[in-house]
Amino acid sequence: MHRLLFGLFCAIVVAGCQRYGHTVKQVPDAPANASTVTNYADSTITLPAGVHYKRGALHTFFYGKHYRPVWYTPVTVKVLDIGTAYGGLKPVQMGGSRQTISLRTETANGTEYVLRSIDKEPAGALSPGLQKSYIANIARDATSATHPYAALALPHMAKAVGIYHTSPELVYVPHDPRLGKFTQTIGGTVVLMERRPDGNQQDNPDMGNAEKVKSTRSMLTERLSDNDTKVDARNYLRARLFDMLIGDWSRHEDNWRWAELKHDKKAYTYRPVPRDRDNVFYKLHDAPIPWITRLFNYKPHFRTYRTHIGNLKKLNYNARHLDALILAELEQNDWKEVADSVKTALTDEVIETAFRKMPDNIYTLSAGPIIAKLKHHRDHLNQIAEDYYAILAKEAIVVGSDKHEQFIVKPLNDKEIQVQVYKINKDKEVEDLLFERTYTASQTDELILYGLDGDDQFVLEGEATPSLKISIWGGDGADTYTATYKKKITNRICITDSTYGNEYEVGDRAKVKPNDNIRAKDFSGSGWLLHFYLD
Numbered sequence: 001m002h003r004l005l006f007g008l009f010c011a012i013v014v015a016g017c018q019r020y021g022h023t024v025k026q027v028p029d030a031p032a033n034a035s036t037v038t039n040y041a042d043s044t045i046t047l048p049a050g051v052h053y054k055r056g057a058l059h060t061f062f063y064g065k066h067y068r069p070v071w072y073t074p075v076t077v078k079v080l081d082i083g084t085a086y087g088g089l090k091p092v093q094m095g096g097s098r099q100t101i102s103l104r105t106e107t108a109n110g111t112e113y114v115l116r117s118i119d120k121e122p123a124g125a126l127s128p129g130l131q132k133s134y135i136a137n138i139a140r141d142a143t144s145a146t147h148p149y150a151a152l153a154l155p156h157m158a159k160a161v162g163i164y165h166t167s168p169e170l171v172y173v174p175h176d177p178r179l180g181k182f183t184q185t186i187g188g189t190v191v192l193m194e195r196r197p198d199g200n201q202q203d204n205p206d207m208g209n210a211e212k213v214k215s216t217r218s219m220l221t222e223r224l225s226d227n228d229t230k231v232d233a234r235n236y237l238r239a240r241l242f243d244m245l246i247g248d249w250s251r252h253e254d255n256w257r258w259a260e261l262k263h264d265k266k267a268y269t270y271r272p273v274p275r276d277r278d279n280v281f282y283k284l285h286d287a288p289i290p291w292i293t294r295l296f297n298y299k300p301h302f303r304t305y306r307t308h309i310g311n312l313k314k315l316n317y318n319a320r321h322l323d324a325l326i327l328a329e330l331e332q333n334d335w336k337e338v339a340d341s342v343k344t345a346l347t348d349e350v351i352e353t354a355f356r357k358m359p360d361n362i363y364t365l366s367a368g369p370i371i372a373k374l375k376h377h378r379d380h381l382n383q384i385a386e387d388y389y390a391i392l393a394k395e396a397i398v399v400g401s402d403k404h405e406q407f408i409v410k411p412l413n414d415k416e417i418q419v420q421v422y423k424i425n426k427d428k429e430v431e432d433l434l435f436e437r438t439y440t441a442s443q444t445d446e447l448i449l450y451g452l453d454g455d456d457q458f459v460l461e462g463e464a465t466p467s468l469k470i471s472i473w474g475g476d477g478a479d480t481y482t483a484t485y486k487k488k489i490t491n492r493i494c495i496t497d498s499t500y501g502n503e504y505e506v507g508d509r510a511k512v513k514p515n516d517n518i519r520a521k522d523f524s525g526s527g528w529l530l531h532f533y534l535d
Helices: 002-016 057-063 068-072 134-145 150-161 177-186 216-225 233-246 288-295 317-329 332-345 348-355 360-379 381-394 525-531
Strands: 044-047 075-079 090-095 102-106 112-117 169-173 189-195 212-215 256-264 267-274 395-399 405-411 416-424 430-440 446-450 457-460 469-473 480-483 493-497 503-505 511-514
Touching: 057 134, 057 288, 068 360, 090 177, 102 177, 134 288, 150 233, 150 332, 150 348, 212 216, 216 256, 216 267, 216 525, 233 267, 233 317, 233 332, 233 360, 233 381, 317 381, 317 395, 317 430, 332 381, 348 360, 360 381, 381 395, 395 430, 405 446, 405 469, 416 446, 480 493
Parallel strands: 075 169, 395 446, 405 457, 446 469, 457 480, 469 493, 480 503, 493 511
Antiparallel strands: 044 075, 090 102, 102 112, 112 189, 169 189, 212 256, 256 267, 405 416, 416 430
8 A cells, every 4th residue: 555655656756856947938049040130020939838838648637738729739820920010010128927928018108018928837937946856847837727818808897897907919029120238138029018007098998098007005195194085996896796706816906907097186096007907817726736635735825717706705805905905885775786887798709709809729729718717607696696795894994185184983772883984184173074974783893993194083982881892093193082981891992002192081981902012903094004915
């Protein structure tokens, strides 16, 4: 028995240790005439996206079929002519992560287009000592779990659903001397070329004709420093429900950009622009080795795209902090309305038309099963929305800003608590209503309020006894706390703030925990940024 197990182990290792000279370039070596400037307009080339993912039967059995046939099937691709594309493109600088070749280019009027390699080098994220190891080889091979042409199917659906989007185009970058110093790095590579979601997009309706498109860091800095700044929560929810429909588990903060739209003379509303759709329709756990990694809970948010969507908490792990902050204002009925709208917009015709944007032979090879799963998810979107709403509602947060706010916390009865947040001016006069939501004990275990900086007012009022836990973190500034509850409920309301400059008029109606060493994440807007993964 031991010999059998040992033999099996050796077979697995041997299968996984088949080496290949991995490069994200489809044509690593420049042709003999590469030094000559060539007019590539209307030229095409036929080649596979990743012939190295074609492996033997033993390897495929243990490590998975994934999307290997899609990777090694040749497709006909348009050749990029940088002299004529979009009126002519000038190479600017290399970018991207350690896993992707990425080149930024710009037109004569400054509009930027980015070229991102369709193949990846995940071993680039490993330490130098591991980059030539068995682990690196398996990490490279796991790229075959992604669908190289999936991003082409998304813009048509995103437009139908009503969310901003990029519009990638599949092109081959030749060894073109007009690339200059970048020729050796990116020449010979199949890429997705798209307009870079950044800066001025006034001529681009796909990004809201926004004068500015900003990073998540910039958006959050504005949101947390100024209570005149808003994020369009309903539109963000549309985008997030679409993420779940297509199984995109990689929605961390750097995979978003934000269109800045004025809603009055001094205030802005931000709407999301999703980008980097590398991990949609993912197919990893279809063989023994991937299943073993799943059993050991390694990278549990790497989610295989199945008919049943599975664990929503794990699927949405990378988006958890943005979701908790931005979706806080939406009540359950808002989720239902948005889910109904997305479901209605994503018709069978829209879905099927979208997948026709893939190369014809790739559509024939792979689209059918994906479309069937997507339609199933669409048909069950209301349940998906209800389930994820319930996950976020368990521990609900309300986050102020570095300006002055008044928080009114009022139990309506023993099951419901209403929270209102008002803008107050420097003279402590109440102005606009910024936030209002009612929480129920059946959905929410704990309600957490963060005042951040500014001179905030926390008013605890009402006659009912709240049946859920309430935590208040005042943050920086000179805050005041007033409690007029009729009953003593100290065990359910806890206030944490410093001993400096704050006024506590709560008697025995709330528990006060003075703390002069509050962590930065609970103290101010700049500290709250530490909650997020930001570039």
